[in-house]
Amino acid sequence: MIVQALALTLRLAVVVSLILLVISLPLAYWLTFSRWRGKFLAEAVVSLPIVLPPTVLGFYVLVALGPMSPIGRWYQSLTGHGLAFTFTGLVIGSVIYSLPFSVQPMAASFASVDRKLLEASAILGASRWRTFWRIVLPLSFPGVLTGFVLSFAHTLGEFGVVLMIGGNIPGATQTVSILIYDQVQALNYRVANETAGLLLVLCLVLLTCLYALRRHNGWMLWDWR
């Protein structure tokens, strides 16, 4: 039971953090370098999941994915079943929920790259694309790594959104945190204790590794030859 929930949780965290990496790099780049006046609006929306109760977010995602919404109907017409209470639905909810934890460290580290280096790159004839891959990304690698690991760890531990969207289906949507809740409800404190301890250790190890890595100069890990 624990193993099944743990495997599901890890699978969810890996999928979500990888998707977030792909989404967050361009999003963080845009948030950092765009000169659009309305940028603050986008910043506010991206940060929203930090302050919003997971149940609120979960509720809206549930409605948006449900059969009453265009997205839900479109998905149902493609696959024959709805998004709510499925692993895919869980991934979508988690991506939205963990987005700020991924985007913000990346945007912060992009912003801390010396602008003169970017100007030097442009003057030496490099396109923005080349400047990003050769200068911005290597020099902000610690921030990108932080965003990746934080989104992973955050997905591991999420509860409210998962409960709202995924419910509690073992093997499909029952993550570790849901399992703990379930066991406590059933007064099964021993299993709850083991599971909780496992999650605690896992998250602690992950963050310890992250901060230990960050102590070194990040770009040493990202050597371009």
Add this chain to the structure above:
Amino acid sequence: MGLALSDTQVVTAAPVLSVAIRKRFGDTAQGDFQLDVEFEAPAGITMLFGASGAGKTTILDCIAGLQTPEEGVISIGAEKLFDSAASVNLAARHRRVGYLFQTLALFPHMSVMQNIGYGLATLDAVERKNRVAETMNSFHISALASRRPGEISGGERQRVALARTLVTRPCVLLLDEPLSALDAATKAKIIGDLRAWNGSFRIPILYVTHDREEAFALGECMIVLDHGRIVAQGLPQDVLHRPELESVAQLAGFENVFDGTVIERHVEQGTMACRIAGSQVDLEVPLTRGELGHAIRVGIRAGDIMVSIVPPQGLSARNAIPGVITALEQRDVMVVAHVDCGAGFEVDLTPGAVRSLPLAVGSQVWLVIKTYSCRVLR
């Protein structure tokens, strides 16, 4: 620099960089600031000289495409980099302008070799490697190829940055106080390399500095900038020694600047007398168009004033002004004497002169000033 020439690049008649731009800054720390300049820089080194905040770096940024002027034209030969009327604004990466920042902006995560090769992305690997090796050789930095910028000295970093800029064969070179952080010996060597390189490539080089010595050592032509405007232009010697504007005088190191009134005109002698405002001191100065009673401003270099402890006689100098030393101040290897003659003067002296005369605070002295040491600033 012989190696840099071995490539078969035909050096045709060097195109002229011409700049005529206007740019306004609304909310700077100094309040409203407007850059309004027009100049041409032929092949060779043109010094852009001015105090900080005069707009030197802004001009370079506009030429490089990092900032956009409100209106005007920037062109190299027939090629327009920017033309507000024709809506031309070439992206920085297409301008083929070399720009050496004051901070150098070497890429810290790349080796010296990678830094220098960065601008050669369009070349194939072999040619790129050759060009990088050749350039490192001519800038005496081959030994540093695999080091990172953080692992080499300041002078070496300067060379690497210069090499990284020049390896791309720019049409124009912009140097923003590139040598300000270096000691004199290193400076001289790098200037030598730059001169040699410029001798073979002959492109317009704009060299920003606020250092007079650098301006003298390097410049073939000089533009003096003050508050976003060009106040003087010409050979460095002419601009600095025959200043016609007060801002140039201050930049050129006139420690003594006085307001005064023309009280006599001796047209036949080519001189006039002026009374320094708020004092009884009369100075004989070269004749200018100032009429009697006109307010003028006079600049005198502290190093151009002689000090005598007896009333001077038998000298050609026309000004011998009595005064009292109020302070003696050691600055590096010289002593600055502050002398009260009714108006306050600053005089540069050697420590030896101070000892042997001897001079002390309270000493009665006469300041001896040649007429032609007094520059009338309009």
